[in-house]
Amino acid sequence: MPTISDVARAAGVSMSTVSYVLSGRRPISAETSARVRAAIAELGYHPHAGARALASSRTSVLALVVPLRADVNVPVIMQFVTAVVTAARRYHHDVLLLTKDEGTAGLERVAGATMVDALIVMDVEGDDVRIPALGRLKQPSVLIGLPDDPAGIACVDLDFAATARECLAHLAGHGHHRVALVGPSPSVYERGTTYAQRFLDGFTDASAELGLxxxxxxxxxxxxxxRDCLAWIDSELPGTTALVVHNEDALVPLLDELRARGRSVPGDLSIVAVCPRDVATSLPVKLTSADIPAHDVGTLAVETAMALLEGRKAPGTRLLPPTIIERDSCGPLS
Amino acid sequence: MPTISDVARAAGVSMSTVSYVLSGRRPISAETSARVRAAIAELGYHPHAGARALASSRTSVLALVVPLRADVNVPVIMQFVTAVVTAARRYHHDVLLLTKDEGTAGLERVAGATMVDALIVMDVEGDDVRIPALGRLKQPSVLIGLPDDPAGIACVDLDFAATARECLAHLAGHGHHRVALVGPSPSVYERGTTYAQRFLDGFTDASAELGLxxxxxxxxxxxxxxRDCLAWIDSELPGTTALVVHNEDALVPLLDELRARGRSVPGDLSIVAVCPRDVATSLPVKLTSADIPAHDVGTLAVETAMALLEGRKAPGTRLLPPTIIERDSCGPLS
DNA sequence: AGTGATCGTCGAAGCGCTTCGACGATTAGG
DNA sequence: CCTAATCGTCGAAGCGCTTCGACGATCACT
Known part of the structure; x- marks a missing residue:
C-alpha cells in the first residue's frame, strides 16, 4: 500500500502539499494539483482511514443504531437503513451499524473509541435511557422518532399527529362522519415508542375539531x-363508514375479512391506510394512504447530522408534513 | 478524552504496560494489571480506534455488503444483517454497512483505506464482477451465496440442491409422485444469483432419482x-398432488387462491414451502417448510471471516444442510 | 520603487497507540 | 553457587496523516 509520502515523492512535492490537494484546505496551483492527482491514480493510493482519523479527529463514519426486535416493521427499517447509507455516501461518509440491544454501552463504545463522527438512533422511546447517554458524548446525534424530552438532541420524524388529522380530513371530505381507527397492536403502545400515541392523539383532537x-x-x-377489532368497532360505533388503519400487518387480513363478509371497499367502507407506498399499492385494493416517508426521514437525519458536524444549525425537532396519496379505497358516503 | 498515557500515569506504569494489559500479548503481574484496570475504569478510558488501527493495522471492523434491490426478500436480508452484527460483536468487531450499488468501488474504497479487517458480501451472482476485485484486496472476504467460480474466496450458503431433494423426499415419503415446483419469479433466475438455479437443479435430479x-x-x-402458474401446472401435469413452493411472496396469494377454488391443504394438495420459520408459521395453514437459516448462515460467515483473519482455515465452500420442519401442510396421498 | 497582501509550498510537530529490543529480577537446572 | 532461561516492565521507534507556522514569490496599490 502506497503512503502519502510515496505520492509526494512521485509527484515531486511535499507530503503536506499532497494533503492539501486532497482536502482543499489551502490553495494549490493547477499544475501541482494535476501532478499530484496523476501520482495518486498511478500508485492507486488510498489515504489510511486510521491515520487520518488520528491526525484530524474526524472519521467520516456515522453510527446508525437499528432495532432488531421482530415485532417492528422490518421492511420499513430497511428503508431507513438504505436511505441513511445512501445519503451518508453523498457526504463521503460510511455507516457503522449498531443494534439497539447493545444499549447505552454500544453508543459509549463507538463514541469513546472515536470510531464515528455522529450517531443516528432509530426507534427511540418516550423516556429512552439512551438519551442522557447521547448527551454525554462528544459527538452530535440525531434521533429518528420523538421522545418525551429530547434534552437538546436533534429529532427527525414524520408528523404523526398531523398525519392522523389529514386522514380524518380526507375522509370527512368524502362525507364520512363515523370513523374508526384500527391502531397498532397493544405491544406497540406498551413499549414506549411514541409515534402510535402521537397518531392517536392527533386522531382524537382532529375528530373533535371536525365534529366527527x-x-x-x-x-x-x-x-x-x-376480527376482534372489527367486532369491537361494530359494537362501539355501529354504522361506521370509514376506517383509518395505522397497522401494516393488519391490512391483508383486514381486506380478507371484509371480502369474506361481503363488504366492499370503498363501496361499503372507505379506508385510509398509514403505510409505505409499496405496501399500499401491492394489495388487492389499491389503498388511499398516508405515506410513511422512511426514505425522506432517513435522508433528513443524515443531513441534520452533517449540519451539526459543520456547526451550522442548532439541534431541534423537525417533523415532516404528511402526504395523503389518493388511490381506490375511499369513496363518498353511500 | 483520556489517553493511554493518562492511564499509565494514573496507574504508575509505562504506556506499554497499559497496552499489554489490554491486549494480553505479554504477561503482566496480577497487581499491576489490577491497578491499570482500576485506572482505566476511573478515567473512563477508551482506546482510540484510529490510533490503534494505525499502529497495529487491525481495525476490529468487518464490512458487510447488502443488496438494496427491492425485488429481494427484505426480511431475510435483515435476518442476515442482524446475525452478522450480533456474531461480529461476539468477536469484538463492529460492522460497516455497504450497499451493493457501490459495486467494486465500494469494496476497494473501504479495503484500500484500511477501514476493515475483512469483508462479507451478500447476494453474489454467478459471475459476479466483484469477485476478482475481492481477490485483489489485502483483506480476506467471505461470500454469502455461491458463484460459478469462487476463485479461492470462502463461500457460505444453504445447500439449495440438497434442500430441493429433501422437499421431494419428504413428499415422496407421504406417497406423492406428481409434484410441481412453484419457483421464484423469472427476474430471480435472470439476475445471476445462483440459488434459484441450484434449487431447480436439485429438484430435477432428485425427481429422477426418486422416480417422480x-x-x-x-x-x-x-x-x-x-393463477397463471397454477394454470400452467394444471395443464402440464394434471393430477398434481403436491407443491414445492420456493417463492415467499407467492405463499399468501397461493393459499388464498386455493381456498377460493375450494382445494384444501393438505387434504387435496400438500405443500412444502422454502422460507424462514416465521413466515411458515404466520400463514392460515402452518406450512411444512424447508428452513432458510439466515441466522446460521450469517453467523457462519462471521466465524469464517474470523478464522481467516487468524490464519487458521483455508478458504473453501461451506453449504449448510437443509432442515425440513413438519407442520400442517403435508398429508398422505388421498 | 516600496509596502503590504496574497499565493503556493515546505518542514516539522504531533495525533494515540503497538511492538520490539533491552534489562533487572527471579527462578530452575546442573 | 553459577549460568541460563523466564518473567515483568520500560523506553523508544514508528504507523500515515493533518495542520500550523514560516517563507519566498508574485501581485496590487500608492
Whole structure:
C-alpha cells in the first residue's frame, strides 16, 4: 500500500502539499494539483482511514443504531437503513451499524473509541435511557422518532399527529362522519415508542375539531386480531363508514375479512391506510394512504447530522408534513 | 478524552504496560494489571480506534455488503444483517454497512483505506464482477451465496440442491409422485444469483432419482402470477398432488387462491414451502417448510471471516444442510 | 520603487497507540 | 553457587496523516 509520502515523492512535492490537494484546505496551483492527482491514480493510493482519523479527529463514519426486535416493521427499517447509507455516501461518509440491544454501552463504545463522527438512533422511546447517554458524548446525534424530552438532541420524524388529522380530513371530505381507527397492536403502545400515541392523539383532537364521531382500538396481529377489532368497532360505533388503519400487518387480513363478509371497499367502507407506498399499492385494493416517508426521514437525519458536524444549525425537532396519496379505497358516503 | 498515557500515569506504569494489559500479548503481574484496570475504569478510558488501527493495522471492523434491490426478500436480508452484527460483536468487531450499488468501488474504497479487517458480501451472482476485485484486496472476504467460480474466496450458503431433494423426499415419503415446483419469479433466475438455479437443479435430479413425475415453473409476483402458474401446472401435469413452493411472496396469494377454488391443504394438495420459520408459521395453514437459516448462515460467515483473519482455515465452500420442519401442510396421498 | 497582501509550498510537530529490543529480577537446572 | 532461561516492565521507534507556522514569490496599490 502506497503512503502519502510515496505520492509526494512521485509527484515531486511535499507530503503536506499532497494533503492539501486532497482536502482543499489551502490553495494549490493547477499544475501541482494535476501532478499530484496523476501520482495518486498511478500508485492507486488510498489515504489510511486510521491515520487520518488520528491526525484530524474526524472519521467520516456515522453510527446508525437499528432495532432488531421482530415485532417492528422490518421492511420499513430497511428503508431507513438504505436511505441513511445512501445519503451518508453523498457526504463521503460510511455507516457503522449498531443494534439497539447493545444499549447505552454500544453508543459509549463507538463514541469513546472515536470510531464515528455522529450517531443516528432509530426507534427511540418516550423516556429512552439512551438519551442522557447521547448527551454525554462528544459527538452530535440525531434521533429518528420523538421522545418525551429530547434534552437538546436533534429529532427527525414524520408528523404523526398531523398525519392522523389529514386522514380524518380526507375522509370527512368524502362525507364520512363515523370513523374508526384500527391502531397498532397493544405491544406497540406498551413499549414506549411514541409515534402510535402521537397518531392517536392527533386522531382524537382532529375528530373533535371536525365534529366527527370516532372510536379507536388497537389491533392484535393476525386474522383473529382483525376480527376482534372489527367486532369491537361494530359494537362501539355501529354504522361506521370509514376506517383509518395505522397497522401494516393488519391490512391483508383486514381486506380478507371484509371480502369474506361481503363488504366492499370503498363501496361499503372507505379506508385510509398509514403505510409505505409499496405496501399500499401491492394489495388487492389499491389503498388511499398516508405515506410513511422512511426514505425522506432517513435522508433528513443524515443531513441534520452533517449540519451539526459543520456547526451550522442548532439541534431541534423537525417533523415532516404528511402526504395523503389518493388511490381506490375511499369513496363518498353511500 | 483520556489517553493511554493518562492511564499509565494514573496507574504508575509505562504506556506499554497499559497496552499489554489490554491486549494480553505479554504477561503482566496480577497487581499491576489490577491497578491499570482500576485506572482505566476511573478515567473512563477508551482506546482510540484510529490510533490503534494505525499502529497495529487491525481495525476490529468487518464490512458487510447488502443488496438494496427491492425485488429481494427484505426480511431475510435483515435476518442476515442482524446475525452478522450480533456474531461480529461476539468477536469484538463492529460492522460497516455497504450497499451493493457501490459495486467494486465500494469494496476497494473501504479495503484500500484500511477501514476493515475483512469483508462479507451478500447476494453474489454467478459471475459476479466483484469477485476478482475481492481477490485483489489485502483483506480476506467471505461470500454469502455461491458463484460459478469462487476463485479461492470462502463461500457460505444453504445447500439449495440438497434442500430441493429433501422437499421431494419428504413428499415422496407421504406417497406423492406428481409434484410441481412453484419457483421464484423469472427476474430471480435472470439476475445471476445462483440459488434459484441450484434449487431447480436439485429438484430435477432428485425427481429422477426418486422416480417422480414433476414439473417446475417460475411464478410472477401477485395473485395473477399465482393463477397463471397454477394454470400452467394444471395443464402440464394434471393430477398434481403436491407443491414445492420456493417463492415467499407467492405463499399468501397461493393459499388464498386455493381456498377460493375450494382445494384444501393438505387434504387435496400438500405443500412444502422454502422460507424462514416465521413466515411458515404466520400463514392460515402452518406450512411444512424447508428452513432458510439466515441466522446460521450469517453467523457462519462471521466465524469464517474470523478464522481467516487468524490464519487458521483455508478458504473453501461451506453449504449448510437443509432442515425440513413438519407442520400442517403435508398429508398422505388421498 | 516600496509596502503590504496574497499565493503556493515546505518542514516539522504531533495525533494515540503497538511492538520490539533491552534489562533487572527471579527462578530452575546442573 | 553459577549460568541460563523466564518473567515483568520500560523506553523508544514508528504507523500515515493533518495542520500550523514560516517563507519566498508574485501581485496590487500608492
Amino acid at each position: 364521531e370516532t372510536v379507536a382500538h388497537s389491533c392484535e396481529p393476525g386474522a383473529d386480531g382483525v | 413425475e414433476t414439473v417446475a415453473h417460475s411464478c410472477e409476483p401477485g395473485a395473477d402470477g399465482v
